Amino acid sequence: MSIFHFISDFFSQSAHWHGYDGIPQRLWEHIQYSMLAMAVATGVALPVGLVTGHTGRGGNALALLATAGRALPSFGLLVLLFVIIGLGLLPVMIPLVVLAIPPILVTTNEAVRSVDPAPVDAARGMGMRPLRILAQVELPVALPLILSGLRSAAIQIVSTATIAAYVSFGGLGRYIVDGLYQRDYEQVVGGATLVAGLALATLGAFWLAGRLAVSPGVRHR
Amino acid sequence: MGEFFHVPSDLQHSYLGLVGWHLEEALIPVLAGLLLALPLAQLCVRLRWLYPPVLWVTTVLYAIPSLAFFVVLINWTGQSEITVMIPLTLYSLVVLVPAIVDGVRSVPEETHAAATAMGFGPVRRYLQVELPIAVPAIFAGLRVATVSSISLVSVGALIGNQGALGNLLADSMFYHRPILAVSSVVTTAVLAMAVDALLVLCRRLLTPWTPPARERGRGAPVSVPAVAEEAR
Amino acid sequence: MIRFESVTKRYPDGTVAVDGLSLEIPDRSITVLVGPSGCGKTTSLRMVNRMIEPSGGRILLDGEDVQQQPVHTLRRSMGYVIQHAGLFPHRTVADNIATVPRLLGWDRRRARSRALELMERVGLDTALARRYPYQLSGGQQQRVGVARALAADPPVLLMDEPFSAVDPIVRKGLQEELLRIQQELGKTIVFVTHDIDEAIRLGDMIAVLRTGGRLAQYAPPDRLLSAPADAFVEDFLGADRGIRRLSFFTSGGLELSSAPVVGEDDAPPDLPTAPYLLVVDGDRRPLGWADPKRRAAGDRTLIPYGRSFPAERGSLREALDSAVLSPTGWAVAVDGDGRAVGVVSQEAVAAAIRAAHAGQGGAPEDAEPAGVR
Structure with missing residues (x-):
């Protein structure tokens, strides 16, 4: 049987569309975990990246932090926290947040740091205060790169949130993990397809955000 | 502390054995990815129209979760190392192709023209001018690919104990011994950082002409390039 | 009037950018600071709107020490034009020009009509108002830069090598435009350049600075050409100063x-x-x-x-x-x-x-x- 047979069989079974184990429910859980992790990671990494990029200081410390964050294995962290803390949201959230922080932090810092210094100098010379310069000059100009950092963080979160199922959590990973243990490849492939679909939808959402939020004067490049 | 290095007998490996196995499972895919990425990237540089679709395909590939990838592959390659290494190779490829393309494209127009004017043929110019100048960008990609590969090998534990150090995690849950998970996470992280540091060292030795990264100032050399980050 | 009183800028590493500069810049005229690179001309200019703080001496604006004035208010009261124009790439031409009026709290419509008025003044087609900077030529961008500096009608205009990045023909056009605008508006303009010909063409007064940030000569262009203070100034003026000086005698x-x-x-x-x-x-x-x-x-x-x-x-x-x-x-x-x-x-x-x-x-x-x- 080909993968496409698995996929079509999986989606054509009506049982997969209802109840606590139904696709809508699992999808919603997955989106919730991802959004929550994304919100926390952005809340932490974005301001730090913006400020360090604006001042041009702390680049080395940041690089070290990002490397350390990347080096921590998400799956290992998940299991470790689960073994220590037990079933709960925290063991799932921490690895996802740790995963998402480096790309957001590094790209935001780099994006702001590499903004052409001339407009910033002009803004200062016209009497803009530092916070206004950051918000009205540096941020809009750096936005395309910042969005790309957020996008890769979001994709990684969506993709990695599947492992939550390994520690008895919900989300689309359930189909994959359960399918694995039940030797039900139809379920595995169906789950994988859903996750990939969700990741693509995330890409689409970021593309749309870019179209709406990025000034045409910056986008042309 | 002895607990940290003690591996349960059901894993049929010593601590160092697991470390070696882990490195093998993580680094072979990166190497394979690099070998595939070099010609592919060069093709993308030559044929400009090819790059956007390649970028899209790689982005979509990266969106497929590793666990799903492993599990789907079992159908063909069984519960083996190959099953773990094929997706990791693809992930490396995904990170390396844009890094190399951007690196080669970052070669200044004048440098390119000067090399051509001095009589460099295309192959010679690629090997002696473009590639060396692209080395920092390529290494930036290599660092991201390697670290993420080392981290992802652990997930292989789910498909019949093919996760090397990750297998400690499964045992940690099974025997409920947190120390095994600590050992797995810490060892993996240290391995990743050590290999990363080694790569940084290699890059410095290969490109003695690049100024060391400065702490201050806009437009200073990129320490962890956003280019590679963006490609993930 | 802007008055430099033994202004010095010394950096922590010991480099002296400006060394005891004393200068009186007359109102409603163009004063050019000119000199080779490293002579402190840009530093001197940037100390006027406190982009750089002096380490000694003081700068008086109409008798008041600029250090005593709130920095953002001070900057908003002076137009500032820089080399690559420094336009905001994410804002349209009109929005760029309206920046300072908006900072000063003007409403959107007033700021916009002011922007259009200024585009005409600097010789830009108002049809360009909705364009983004990347859609303009270098010369047009620089005109927008000048319009943006003039937007809130500041009495003082600080210009830091504004025309050095454009080609000679465009530069000549921009210089003529500046002289025309100056004739209409009568601003107090401090202009920095490394190009002595530009200094002579534009300046009512010229301050020649030498490396190390010391003033070599401060004089009107005609006097500079006829009587250079020393070998440095003479050398800096170039070979045919006798001929160039004839520009100052009417036919x-x-x-x-x-x-x-x-x-x-x-x-x-x-x-x-x-x-x-x-x-x-x-x-x-x-x-x-x-x-x-x-x-x-x-x-x-x-x-x-x-x-x-x-x-x-x-x-x-x-x-x-x-x-x-x-x-x-x-x-x-x-x-x-x-x-x-x-x-x-x-x-x-x-x-x-x-x-x-x-x-x-x-x-x-x-x-x-x-x-x-």
């Missing part, structure tokens, strides 16, 4: 002779003093020179006249240039509409130059010491 005093000017179909007059005749068309526009004897013999070939100079508003430099370029050695003077007014010989121009120098008393011997007007 209005030249005695033009209109007798050799004849119409195309007129009979050639008998003029022993003029070896050549200037033939003009029905509108009295010059066509070329003719040899009177040959013309009398029916030969109607004309010798190209080279280049004319404005009779009233031109300079002796233009008159001399015209005479030197003309194959006959005679310069052609025209009025504002390009109609020939008369001709003048090289010898007459040379006499006028001698007279002008004598009238100025501008022999290099009685040069004033540097830094004093």
